Amino acid sequence: MNFMVVIMSLIIIFIYIAMWYYVGRNIKKIFQHRKINLKIYWAVFWIMAFAYIISRLVSSILTVNNIVSVIFSFVGAITLSLFIYLLLGFLISDLFRVVFKIIKLNEKYKQKIRSIYGNGLIVLIITAIIVCSGFVVALNPKTTEYKININKAIGNKQSLNIVLVSDVHIGIGVRERGIDKMVDSINKLQPEVVFFAGDVFDESSTTALKEYYSQACKKINSKYGVYAITGNHEYFQNFDESIEYYKKANITVLQDEVVKVNNQFYVVGRKDTASESRTNEKIKSLDILLRNIDRNLPIIVLNHKPEDLKSAENEKVDLQLSGHTHNGQIFPGNIIIKKVFEDPYGYLKKNDFNLVVTSGYGTWGPPIRIGTQGEIVNIKMYGNK
Structure with missing residues (x-):
């Protein structure tokens, strides 16, 4: 072998x-x-x-x-x-x-x-x-908006204003100015909850930049807080340090964990499959993570990769938020990536299950985007009340 x-x-x-x-x-x-x-x-x-x-x-x-x-x-x-x-x-x-x-x-x-x-x-x-x-193009991410209807009530609210950011890849392409721009863009959307869906840090993220990120993200204004999962790149180098700086930023990191937010909805943070090679432990299946929750409340799943969609649909997940793909980042990558994932970018609906995959805020490797554009995603999730 x-x-x-x-x-x-x-x-x-x-x-x-x-x-x-x-x-x-x-x-x-x-x-x-x-x-x-x-x-x-x-x-x-x-x-x-x-x-x-x-x-x-x-x-x-x-x-x-x-x-x-x-x-x-x-x-x-x-x-x-x-x-x-x-x-x-x-x-x-x-x-x-x-x-x-x-x-x-x-x-x-x-x-x-x-x-x-x-x-x-x-x-x-x-x-x-x-x-x-x-x-x-890579220096100028856009804001992408989605309006999503779910078949559950969101407490006594009509809707939930969500901001999703993924694949920032602080280091080569996104440095101090890019971090500040990202935080300002998030706050302009007046989010009720903010999600970072992994790969905020990668192999090129210096300790100094992680510290800058942690201080900048304390300025994020979010009614119900900021939640994050790790992507595959956080496992490649200084994983524990990355987690430390997430927490210093007042971000709740979810590693195969579930939290109920304000008794109105659940947030499920899944470990990336890259963790298995680091810890020699299998990630928890979605049915195990959800076995003790109230299924009448909306369920939002953070999964770095847009995968395990069948399980999410079977478990009556209302919304899954993913990144990882960069939508190919560089042409013809955006064509190739469609052969790898069922939905590599954008919005997918299957019955009551909704999936949003972002192209990511930053870039990995070459700090360029050709045929794609970085983004912050703003989702208005409407309940049936």
Whole structure:
């Protein structure tokens, strides 16, 4: 088994290096008429290619995020986003080159295409424009609103004003200014209850940023409080520290726990499946979590991943709130993700069960969004009273 893991790892590394070399060779062609030191070029190129991996290695060895890992994380994230579209651009260009040979395109047209292509310069320019625009989009999350009707009374209230935030990924893309903007945006919606659905922190979240988050979130104004669950990324590094800063922010963290809020509704916080590898304990099933509750009250489930939907429907859950998917974050990821989850983004209703999946506030890895947009979700949940 271990032997197979080693073989598969070596194959993945080989493919990764081969793809980067393909991109690097094509970039080199752009500057073939200029004098460049090839040793320096390839040295810088490979450092950028492995920057994100280097950042993770440095961070794991030192157990904390220091300036070296932060710098390499940022450089690596940017180069990964460039790499994705440069790879696609050069592959498409080579495909057209093969097609033109097969159809024997007129030499005059070939010459025009070559002049436009400019040895690949057009691919580099288009990629730069795409990535820059994606960076701007990532810095400007929107507010998405849903109106949901449930078949239960919400105490003596007509509706409940909910704000959902997920996948903030404090670190590379969201720093102090982004945290302040997020808190201001939440408060403008005048929420009655606020939910963080996991991955507020990840491997790039420094202790200083966690501290800033905890202080900023104390300013959230919410009638019934702020509740959170952990996502998969919180388990990858400094889990206990992350929980500590959630609590310092006056946020109630639910780990396979249920709370009754103001005798009006239940909030169920589920552990992410990533916890199983950390604790060697199975997460609790939904039926066990709900066995002693009053089913006449609305049930809101926080589950980081939009999964276990059948159980939620069977257990008469009224509303499940999820994130994790980022809606693919970078095109064509938003197309691919639809093959993985039944509902990777937006609103799904099945009988009396409602699901809302957010694209998340921040980004993981490359601080860009292409074909998707970050968001804060405002849900008006109306009861049948």
